[in-house]
Amino acid sequence: MPKNLRRIPFDRLSQILEIMGDPAADTLSLDHAAILTAISGLAVNTRVKIAIPDKLEKPEAGNSDIKLWLLLYDETGHMEDADSLPTVAVENELGVDRSSNLRDAVGSSTTMTRVAEGVYWIYYRVADAASKEYLTFTCTVVETAVTRTFKVISEVVDEVDVEDKVDTILSDLQVPAKDSADNVLVRDALGNKTDTVAGTSVFSRLAGLLAAISIADADVLTQFYERDVIGNKNDTIAGNSIVALSKQLLALGSILNSNIGDPSARDNLKSLLALLGNPDEPTASIWNNLGSFHGQTNLNSLLAVLGSGWDTANKDLYTALITDRLDQASYGLSALRTLLVKLQSYSETGSTNLSDATETTVKEFLVGSYGLGLIKTFKIDLTSFNSNAAVGSILTLRVYEKIDSTNYRLITDDSVQYQYVQGITTPVVAEISNISFSDSMKITAQLSAVPTGTVALTYRTELSKNM
Secondary structure (H helix, E strand, O other), X not given: OXXXXXXXXHHHHHHHHHHHOOOOOOOHHHHHHHHHXXXXXXXXXXXXXXXXXXXXXXXXXXXXXXXXXXXXXXXXXXXXXXXXXXXEEEEEOOOOEOHHHEEOOOOEOOEOEEEEOOEEEEEEEEEOOOOXXXXXXXXXXXXXXXXXXXXXXXXXXXXXXXXXXXXXXXXHHOOOOOXXXXXOOHXXXXXXXXXXXXXXXHHHHHHHHHHHOOOOOOOOOOOOOHHHXXXXXXXOOOOOOHHHHHHHHHHHHHHHHXXXXXXXXXXXXXXXXXXXXXXXXXXXXXXXXXXXXXXXXXXXXXXXXXXXXXXXXXXXHHHHHHHOOOOOOOOOHHHHHHHHHHHOEEEEXXXXXXXXXXXXXXEXXXXXXXXXXXXXXXXXXXXXXXXXXXXXXXXXXXXXXXXXXXXXXXXXXXXXXXXXXXXXXXXXXXXXXXXXXXXXXXXXXXXXXXXXXXEEEEEEXXXXXXX
């Protein structure tokens, strides 16, 4: 007997045992173990969920691939993968195998596709000529070396079956005829949306109420009724109702907006007063500040002074002076921009093949074409060298400067010398940079040994030049 029970008085213990009854397995420990085993078995049975529609509807034409799902969980409810991909078999109520209709993303297959941990799917294809039948889907899952099967039943049905059922339901509803006077049923009491005032349904009563409200005609001038004072939504500015007056105000606002503009959306000067300024002095009117052009012989208006060439869409004074000041190609900033563009950096690409150990010119920069400038970077892709050069071969890049009409001399600055040993995995790009030149230049490449195949050197150079 457990120690805790020994402390309970005998008469009280007898009452507890009488209520609990005798253990089914002779001891409480064995009963407890049996309960845990039953709970574990229940958990195993609920760890697999299979999503298959109850009805598989045939398409009107062609085939319909319906996706079926299987979800697998562990004892704690988390997703868990099976030992292997689950499989599916299908047969109809007569035992005829329909597994050939199972498919994956490629074609016919009875093995499910894994989407994520514990998540699998497979297609079942229903053709337009398929038979109406019951199908039993048998899913086989192997988990921790234990094989379990699960069965789900579905039915192949015609698409027209659903439509026929809808038609039957609509027929059973028996929608009431127009203007029914016998409101015995709820449907008659509600009525038909086409009911007129002649009926007694809810729709008829609503129709009568709407007819009883006399809507004013448009542009009524004799306003004896409140409805005429308020007006009709179709009133125009020709009327004198509130609606007509509102439309007159809107029309006036549109005229002012198109002629004066709307500065309210601006960040700073949001009113006409702010735009014109507020010189609150006796003689500081706009006329006095701008002056009178009327007495001038030629330019006798502000428009004449500014010029009539502003009559172009979206070409206000600010746009013309600030935004479009590059328009003048000969004398404006556009001409300066053309010169500045020539000083900007640009890039060139090309390639040279090396088939022996001879020093070969990769790129020549003639001063007649490139002028004075700077080679910012000169990069060569080493992919072909790493694969086709002889083992241990060295690739040397050199930079030469032209000293007369035919001869070049090597620039000995370490910053423009580059050697790369074949077999090193990184870097994959050889680079020399920051080479200023005041005359023609050239860049050469040379292998220390004859390559096993043609070494294609693809280069990309970025320059700043002065034309």
